[in-house]
Amino acid sequence: MKGVIKKISSDPLGLIGLCLVTLMVISALGAPIFAPYDPIQLNIMERLQGPSVNHLLGTDQLGRDLFSRVLFGGQVALKVAFVTIGLALIAGIVLGLIAGYGPAWLDNSIMLLFDTIRSVPTIMLALAAVTVVGPSITTVIFVVAVSSIPNYGRIVRTQTLTLKSKDFVKAEKLMGASLLRILSIHLLPNILGPLLILASMDIPTVIALEAGLSFLGMGVKPPTPSWGSILNDGFTLIRNTPWPIIAGSIPLVLATLGFTFLGESLRDLLDPKLRKLL
């Protein structure tokens, strides 16, 4: 772990990425400590102010402190990103292993399912789900997780297919190892590397998607601060003040940029062969 961090730091872009990501994680986790105000505390007397010593990024139309909202918005972004990708990874690994190791008919039906999911644009799937069950963080997490399962599932399947005819797997089988043992102890560790890199490169996409859906009013519900909903406030106020847009976009852009730089340098470092694949 120490070696990895040291190596990433030797690549300038990786270092920038690492710094941005650390900054984001610390500011999100420490939001209750760092935030000078309650993010949902209304203060109509001080609404629509520009940046000042009291309000570092100004205030919105209800007088809420934008800096505090941005910090707490980071919590939402991180939570959505990690929960979503975790769920998608687990489902992708299970389905991918079954498809790669199981009988052909099962493989075909799982691949058909993957193709079906992939053929619907994520935002469209999310909007359709929101129409039915209503907007909430859970809906966003669920939809984005479902739509990213095929990405992971396909890689797991391909790797499993190539590995299952290798000698060490055959040997295990002959020695009477159970199916679960072969899959979890012998196949999985060989697959996990590229999968985790792919997942780390998906974090910015998921963060941007959550912000996009919240911007449309289809994600996080109103009083909860999210970068997307701050941007939505800014959008309705665009002719009055630029500050909510600036406040909402800076952390969003820095976070996506940071995770992208970090993910790319991680990929180049751990597995240069993946460059072409991803």
Added chain:
Amino acid sequence: MTLMFFMIHLVPGDPARIMLGPRATPEMIADISMRMGLDQPLVIQLIKFLGNILKGDLGVDVLSSRPVTEIVFGQLPYTLWLIFSAIFGAMLIGIPLGCYSALHRNTFADRVTGVISVACITAPSFVVALYSLLIFAVTLKWFPAIGAGEKGDFFDQAAHLVLPAFAIGISWVGYLSRLVRASMLEVLGENHIRTARAYGLTEFTIVYRYALKIAILPTITVIGVGMGFLISAAVLTEVVFARPGLGKLIIESITTRNYPVVMGSVFISTGLFVISTTISDLVNASLDPRIRDNL
């Protein structure tokens, strides 16, 4: 599509009741249920629904009683224009940029282009849209902010297209330039390029007439497969610029809980995605004889 059908019908609560809101009378609910065919058994509903799709009938908008196909296809051209002008602009800038980077590999200019490309890719399209709206439409007033322009007035429509297309296209500029750079570097090392060099052709002819023809193949595939991302970006951008199109239609239908229109738009956009993937495969085959022979 069947998945969506069940998603809507298996959720607790009567769709007709949800659509009409809390103040609906039982008579109104019964009327809407009958018009949507909700009073029949689920299996019959599903068979009817799938049969209608095969006939090209996506149902009737319950609120305005117009056919959904008419509504969706009325909005589709706006979205298509937006997507195509965005991707065309991105190709116009991104491909030469990628070629330049590949030819000046590992120079300072190449590194700078690389970093800018990544920055372009990661910038979410609706954030770019918001900033271009803020800077060019609201502050500088260079371009109009709202709508798609007067019908029939080409210049007005083009002016309304610039900012939204820019917002969607910018990330593709970065993406395409990186992609072209990578595949160009690979192609330039191949035998037929060395032969062309040996014949003494100019560098320009070699790069743009011989190498690019092959180096562009992955780009076409990526654009075809990227249609899903383009549609997603278009939805957000249309909302920011209050432009008519599929995105705005679907958002408005969601707020009025107009299920048939939502399903119709999702269906059409999915179809768009499938068609574009197929087209990109065919274009690839026509450009590269090796793929053509395998078909």
